[in-house]
Amino acid sequence: MPHESVPARRSLLKLLAAAPAASALGGLATAAPATAATAATVPGIVKPTPPELFTIRGTNAESRFDAFRSTGLLTPTDRFFVRNHTSTPVLDAATWRLTLWGDGLHGRGPVHLTYGQLRDLPSVTRTALVECAGNGRSLYATQQGETVSGTAWTLGAVGAARWRGARLSDVLRRAGIAADAVDVQPRGLDDEYVTGGVNLGRVRRPLPVAKALDDVILAYEMNGEPLPYDHGYPVRVVVPSWVGIASVKWLGDIEVSTTPLSSPWSTDHYRLFGAAHPPGGSAPITRQTLKSGYELPFGTTLEAGRVHRLTGRAWSALAPVRGVEVSTDGGALWRPARLLDAPRRDGWVRWTVPWRPRRTGPATLLSRTTDAAGNIQPERAVHNTQGYLFNAVVRHPVVVVRDGEPPRTFV
Structure with a gap:
């Protein structure tokens, strides 16, 4: 994964103070995620990250694996790792819109869904792990003596949660996905990511239509509560069994295409390079291990x-x-x-x-x-x-x- 940096951001405390406690959305009162604005936090991360629970790694907070000992199968929200390319945006569900667009839609024009409309669709609940593709990365160096680049995770860039949301397949069919569509590409609403002087844009990564129509959900709840800001509020993608970069947080739009899509997160990054791999790199990695x-x-x-x-x-x-x-x-x-x-x-x-x-x-x-x-x-x-x-x-x-x-x- 690329090197992370923390850009200048607006004051989180000011935004948190202004965040509504609830919004009326399509007749549904939906509480904003709980926050702890008075507790010490890492710049760019909203929730508290105490050292007994987390190790801070740049813009990220790695869960201490030993802190899972007192938990059950689900990872409590306050112990769930945070992976940010920039910093956590504080969004409002009342003004959030999901836009679906691209030549892979029947009407070819954009289709918009509000938060309330998304929640009106049939919901599904899935318990699934989310794990960064680089989880365990530091062990290449410390255990195998091999040089690697990227955030030096140990084993704590993983967590299990009960996710509730709408099936991506239902959303795509409502938008009019065409029979010849091959890829969809969710994109987040966090800041554009700049590394080495190059603006890579907002985080996005394509999914083949077969996976998108299988078990992917657009989640708005985590462990029975609205998604916390750091974990994708108001809506995130959850792609079971795939590397974490596929589970795009703070979802804003989805491109639907009749031709294969790509992004820096499927070309320069999240592929395997090195002596054991093809000269031009492997295909984009999908499943975790x-x-x-x-x-x-x-x-x-x-x-x-x-x-x-x-x-x-x-x-x-x-x-x-x-x-x-x-x-x-x-x-x-x-x-x-x-x-x-x-x-x-x-x-x-x-x-x-x-x-x-x-x-x-x-x-x-x-x-x-x-x-x-x-x-x-x-x-x-x-x-x-x-x-x-x-x-x-x-x-x-x-x-x-x-x-x-x-x-x-x-x-």
Whole structure:
């Protein structure tokens, strides 16, 4: 992904103070998302980002993976990672319009929907992960000694939510999608993205019509509440199992085309470049991959001689998780972990395993996911220069200390 920068922005506090508590939209009273204007926030991000929950990475806030330990299958909104190319816009649902346009519509002219009209369409609720394509990127360098560019995510650029909205297929059919349409391209309402002196415009990325008509939704609720500003209010795209860039936030318009579409987010970025890939780069990446991780800080200390209930999460965008194996000795021996949830499509499972370390000193914990299609996390991920789709088994360092020694974290 391109390098992020924070442009000058209008005052968020002023906008938040002016935001209406509710808007009458097509007879529907819709509350604006909750905010905490008095709490400390990162410039460009509206919600609080306390250090016990987030690691700030430029314009982004990565969830601390260990902070998921006390949560259920759904990621609470206050712990959900934030991926911004610029900064979070504060929009008003009362004036929001979705415009559909392009030669892939019967009438060829633009079609507009208000927020109320979108909510009047039949709704669907889907529980799905959203995961940045670069999640795990820093591990190419720290674990494999390979150079990559982009935001140095560890494992926290992922979250699971219950999304409610209208099917994109219903919206496209209402707008009059033509039989020969091949691509649709949602575009956001955040600021135009400028990098290296080049204006790339607003974030947008094409979807093939087959995917758009399948399981994609235009979401206006997240975990039973209106979308928070940082997560796409008033409406965002949710593309289950695909890389996060496809789930465009702050949706403003959708181009429908009878010819293939492209954008900088499908040509220069979100493709695989490097020695293991074609000279001109791979096709634009679509599906995410599979991962697992321990809900522990890297370098944490654990007492010898006592049983520790280790927990973690495992997921695959390719098929439901079938099982998780763990190793507490750097990979010499493996044993199955106990799954706490029924595996399902587009979701993750929590797992647990007891461990009673006997020897003091450094130790390496490993976990690996196998999914129902037979995919298994490899020992190494295939390198690409932008650090996408890291899927290798994560080497998780801990330190075992003698009984009674105060717990601490090594960094």
